[in-house]
Amino acid sequence: MAPETGEMRKRTFVVTRFDPDKDQVPKTQTYEVACRPDWKVLDALNHIKDEIDPTLSHRWSCRMAVCGSCGMNVNGEPKLTCKTQLADYGEVVEVEPLANFPIVRDLVIEMDGFMEKFKSVKPWVIVAKEKAAEEGPNRQSPEELSAFKQFSMCINCMLCYAACPVVAKEPHFLGPAAIALGHRYNMDSRDEGAAERNEVFRGEGTVFHCSYANECTEVCPKNVDPAAAINQAKLNAVVDWAASFVVKRNG
Amino acid sequence: MMESFRHDVIVVGGGGAGLRAAIAAVEADPKVTVALVSKVYPMRSHTVSAEGGAAAYVEGKGDSLEKHAYDTVKGSDFLAAQDSVDYFVEQAPLELTRLEHWGCPWSRNDDGTVATRPFGGMAVPRTWFAADKVGFHMLHSLFQHSLRFDRIVRYDEHFVTKLLVDDGAVKGVAALDIRSGAMRMFQGRAVILATGGAGKCFPFTTNGNIKTGDGMSLAYRAGVGLKDMEFVQYHPTGLPGTGILITEASRGEGGYVLNAEGERFLVTRDYGVGQKAELGPRDMISRAEILEIEAGRGIKGPYGEFVQLDLRHLGEAKIMAKLPFVRELSKIYAGVDPVHEPIPIRPVLHYMMGGVDTDVRGATPLPGLYAAGEVACVSMNGANRLGSNSLTECLVFGARAGREAVAYGRGASDGQEARLRAAAEEEGARIDALRGRKRGSEKIAALRSEMQTAMESGCGVYRKQESMQQAVSDLARIKSRYDDIALEDASKVFNTEILAALELGAMLDVAQAIAVSAAHRTESRGAHACRDFPQRNDRDFLYHSMVFHEESGPRLDKKSVTITRFQPEERKY
Numbered sequence: 001m002a003p004e005t006g007e008m009r010k011r012t013f014v015v016t017r018f019d020p021d022k023d024q025v026p027k028t029q030t031y032e033v034a035c036r037p038d039w040k041v042l043d044a045l046n047h048i049k050d051e052i053d054p055t056l057s058h059r060w061s062c063r064m065a066v067c068g069s070c071g072m073n074v075n076g077e078p079k080l081t082c083k084t085q086l087a088d089y090g091e092v093v094e095v096e097p098l099a100n101f102p103i104v105r106d107l108v109i110e111m112d113g114f115m116e117k118f119k120s121v122k123p124w125v126i127v128a129k130e131k132a133a134e135e136g137p138n139r140q141s142p143e144e145l146s147a148f149k150q151f152s153m154c155i156n157c158m159l160c161y162a163a164c165p166v167v168a169k170e171p172h173f174l175g176p177a178a179i180a181l182g183h184r185y186n187m188d189s190r191d192e193g194a195a196e197r198n199e200v201f202r203g204e205g206t207v208f209h210c211s212y213a214n215e216c217t218e219v220c221p222k223n224v225d226p227a228a229a230i231n232q233a234k235l236n237a238v239v240d241w242a243a244s245f246v247v248k249r250n251g
Numbered sequence: 252m253m254e255s256f257r258h259d260v261i262v263v264g265g266g267g268a269g270l271r272a273a274i275a276a277v278e279a280d281p282k283v284t285v286a287l288v289s290k291v292y293p294m295r296s297h298t299v300s301a302e303g304g305a306a307a308y309v310e311g312k313g314d315s316l317e318k319h320a321y322d323t324v325k326g327s328d329f330l331a332a333q334d335s336v337d338y339f340v341e342q343a344p345l346e347l348t349r350l351e352h353w354g355c356p357w358s359r360n361d362d363g364t365v366a367t368r369p370f371g372g373m374a375v376p377r378t379w380f381a382a383d384k385v386g387f388h389m390l391h392s393l394f395q396h397s398l399r400f401d402r403i404v405r406y407d408e409h410f411v412t413k414l415l416v417d418d419g420a421v422k423g424v425a426a427l428d429i430r431s432g433a434m435r436m437f438q439g440r441a442v443i444l445a446t447g448g449a450g451k452c453f454p455f456t457t458n459g460n461i462k463t464g465d466g467m468s469l470a471y472r473a474g475v476g477l478k479d480m481e482f483v484q485y486h487p488t489g490l491p492g493t494g495i496l497i498t499e500a501s502r503g504e505g506g507y508v509l510n511a512e513g514e515r516f517l518v519t520r521d522y523g524v525g526q527k528a529e530l531g532p533r534d535m536i537s538r539a540e541i542l543e544i545e546a547g548r549g550i551k552g553p554y555g556e557f558v559q560l561d562l563r564h565l566g567e568a569k570i571m572a573k574l575p576f577v578r579e580l581s582k583i584y585a586g587v588d589p590v591h592e593p594i595p596i597r598p599v600l601h602y603m604m605g606g607v608d609t610d611v612r613g614a615t616p617l618p619g620l621y622a623a624g625e626v627a628c629v630s631m632n633g634a635n636r637l638g639s640n641s642l643t644e645c646l647v648f649g650a651r652a653g654r655e656a657v658a659y660g661r662g663a664s665d666g667q668e669a670r671l672r673a674a675a676e677e678e679g680a681r682i683d684a685l686r687g688r689k690r691g692s693e694k695i696a697a698l699r700s701e702m703q704t705a706m707e708s709g710c711g712v713y714r715k716q717e718s719m720q721q722a723v724s725d726l727a728r729i730k731s732r733y734d735d736i737a738l739e740d741a742s743k744v745f746n747t748e749i750l751a752a753l754e755l756g757a758m759l760d761v762a763q764a765i766a767v768s769a770a771h772r773t774e775s776r777g778a779h780a781c782r783d784f785p786q787r788n789d790r791d792f793l794y795h796s797m798v799f800h801e802e803s804g805p806r807l808d809k810k811s812v813t814i815t816r817f818q819p820e821e822r823k824y
Contacts, residue, residue, distance in 0.1 A: 019742050019744060020744055021742060021743060021744060022742070038492070038586070049696075049747075050696035051696065054694075054695065054696075054738070054739050054740060054748045054751075055739055055740040055742070055748060057745045057746065057747045058747070059291075059295075060460055061291065061295055061297065061459035061460045061461045062295075062297065062299060062300045062459040062460075063459065063460070063493065063495070064300060064493075064495045064496075064580060064584070065579075065580075065583070066299050066300055066384070066387055066576075067294075067295045067296075067297075067299045067300065067459060068294065068295060068299075069291070069295045083583050085583075104430060104744065104745050105742075105744045105745035106745070108745045111292070115292075115407075118398075119398050123395040123398065124353070124354065124395050124396045124398060124399050125352065125353055125354040125396070130352070131352055133345040133346070133348045133349045133352070134345070136348060137347075137348050137351040137352075137357070137364070137365050138351060138352070139362070139363030139364060140359055140363050141359065141361070141362075141363045142359050142360075142361065144363075145356060145358070145359055148356070149356055152356050152388065152391070153384075155294075155299075155387070156294050181395075185354065188354060190352075190354065191354070
């Protein structure tokens with residue numbers, strides 16, 4: 001049966017605190033919490049919020065690893081806190097906001113830049129002529145579906161941005177999740193927008209800035225494998241560019 | 252001076268219904284702009300957690316619109332408005348097809364057509380699915396598609412605290428910008444509520460932290476009735492402790508529900524589900540589980556007694572193809588691998604059949620105010636919703652509300668700006684006074700927990716007159732104590748304590764409406780199962796309950812049910 005039958009264990013949480021109206025720089029605050037053995041990091045944060053310190057701010061909602069709200073750095077690694085078992089940690093647990101993002105408050109990061117990158121890859125189906133609903137669904141074989149399905153599993157938790165060494169140095173780098181998303185549509189048999197997106201991918205600070213560190217794929221909680229998406233997107237963007245060059249020359 | 256924004260339509264909530272409404276509104280008129288105001292970024296909305304599927308008629312599978320309508324009405328225990336159901340089943344395939352055109356990765360048959368699976372209470376397999384992450388894929392497809400439209404202007408992480416009403420019609424909203432802590436005014440000719448349900452009124456729920464009944468409370472406070480609130484759905488397969496949902500698709504794909512003795516009690520004993528067994532409707536299976544546990548055939552665990560969901564006979568390949576998320580959730584949150592062990596499960600609060608009173612157009616009786624999705628009660632679910640109807644409902648009625656709001660706005664005025672601003676400033680002053688308010692002796696978390704306990708003991712799977720009355724009086728007491736809450740966080744930027752305080756206020760409105768409606772209905776119908784009154788009583792109770800906000804407390808009323816082609820009959824499977 002479930003592992004929740006064991007003893008409560010006392011742990012120390014070292015949590016980043018920051019209120020821009022009061023603090024010049026982030027500081028830490030320590031909380032002692034008696035934790036159930038089946039708790040996740042998020043359970044401890046919620047306990048702190050409800051029982052110890054109502055002034056702590058963090059984002060969370062679904063607590064089942066699908067809404068993508070609760071990404072934080074735990075002992076220095078980007079994690080979805082709702083699926084990170086405390087049992088895997090020692091007595092001291094450090095919780096910080098996701099790295100490589102500006103901090104709004106405490107554990108809450110600013111995601112404006114991410115949202116712009118996200119939109120810039122045109123993450124929607126582009127077709128020359130839109131079909132009416134009355135014409136019925138497109139056919140798509142299971143093989144065509146599996147060509148992009150993995151890249152459609154991204155929950156936008158942004159752990160890959162917190163892990164990416166390129167984002168750390170160049171905040172404007174388009175980044176793993178956005179590239180994987182654009183690539184997802186490029187690989188969808190229903191889409192005709194690859195040329196437009198490849199244009200984006202060939203721009204400054206995109207696929208070619210990736211340094212193959214593979215950190216994104218290692219931290220992804222949903223096995224999206226953004227590193228594979230970037231590599232494929234890179235190749236496609238080059239092939240597409242070469243093909244357009246040939247067409248132009250011939251045309 | 253308070254910052255203000257003006258758009259033709261204001262959509263409150265960025266989940267399935269809100270996004271669909273916003274897209275429909277900008278498509279209905281090339282000049283219309285929409286404010287999409289949501290307390291979370293749209294992709295965080297709770298639609299994301301839906302798992303099993305979305306129902307719609309599919310050609311060539313022995314289905315018909317009439318069959319889908321009949322299943323829905325029967326599932327509702329004949330409390331559904333049949334005009335709403337007819338519109339729903341007719342639009343359902345078109346809406347799911349639109350989503351397909353917009354990129355939703357529906358699972359496919361070998362010939363490339365969209366695959367469907369069986370679901371509880373549905374006569375034929377008409378549930379479209381994308382493995383077992385249907386809500387996630389629908390939400391992300393809708394959100395990504397919505398980014399095409401520059402005329403959908405998002406105001407992410409804005410919490411709407413009040414509807415602005417002028418001259419008898421809704422003309423805007425006041426909202427707290429969570430990031431800055433500033434209040435803002437949004438003016439618009441029509442407002443669409445799409446804020447979802449209120450599962451957090453209960454302690455043990457599938458719902459995410461954000462499901463606090465905000466939209467229901469906004470409408471209620473503006474004088475709109477809440478309809479059929481006593482009908483709350485318990486899903487039969489939640490993980491003990493966390494309440495995390497294990498999808499009904501587990502049973503749709505062939506899973507068994509077992510008691511401690513390993514017996515398929517839905518097959519071996521008479522719980523009213525007949526031949527449907529594990530594919531019976533949710534209300535009946537939840538009751539069966541409670542009766543099994545009461546009969547001593549449950550399994551004791553650290554979070555109470557439970558029964559089991561057994562998928563082992565499906566085999567690893569099928570589980571990985573059709574139910575990979577169920578496997579992931581079971582491993583992480585229950586410590587079991589369903590390929591090798593049964594999953595511990597128990598009934599868990601899942602969905603509100605009731606909500607803001609609307610007609611088939613999504614219009615509330617208050618001019619300019621629309622509602623769609625779980626926040627609304629368009630009465631297509633009556634006393635019990637069938638699984639996989641609600642994702643489709645978000646699309647069908649979200650789209651309708653979006654179009655209707657645009658049409659209404661053409662003939663409506665903007666409202667008197669000075670009066671609206673005065674109302675918004677007053678609301679801003681109320682919020683400012685609450686922030687960091689040290690006086691008071693009650694704690695938010697403690698009151699929330701007391702409310703949840705009252706709801707569980709009064710409005711559970713099985714109810715008793717006495718316990719429902721107890722919940723009504725407990726809630727009245729908790730509500731008066733709410734006026735005395737103390738807040739410690741006086742800061743402006745991303746203050747989640749004031750958010751929790753406002754959400755608790757909304758939940759108390761909704762909880763009271765649920766308890767008062769439940770206590771008055773001395774019959775059993777759909778999800779409302781009274782131990783003292785086990786029979787359905789059409790003579791006295793074939794009507795919608797209505798609750799209105801009054802200063803002295805909730806006021807009950809009733810509304811007739813639209814019955815057209817399906818006359819009430821005994822609900823047996």
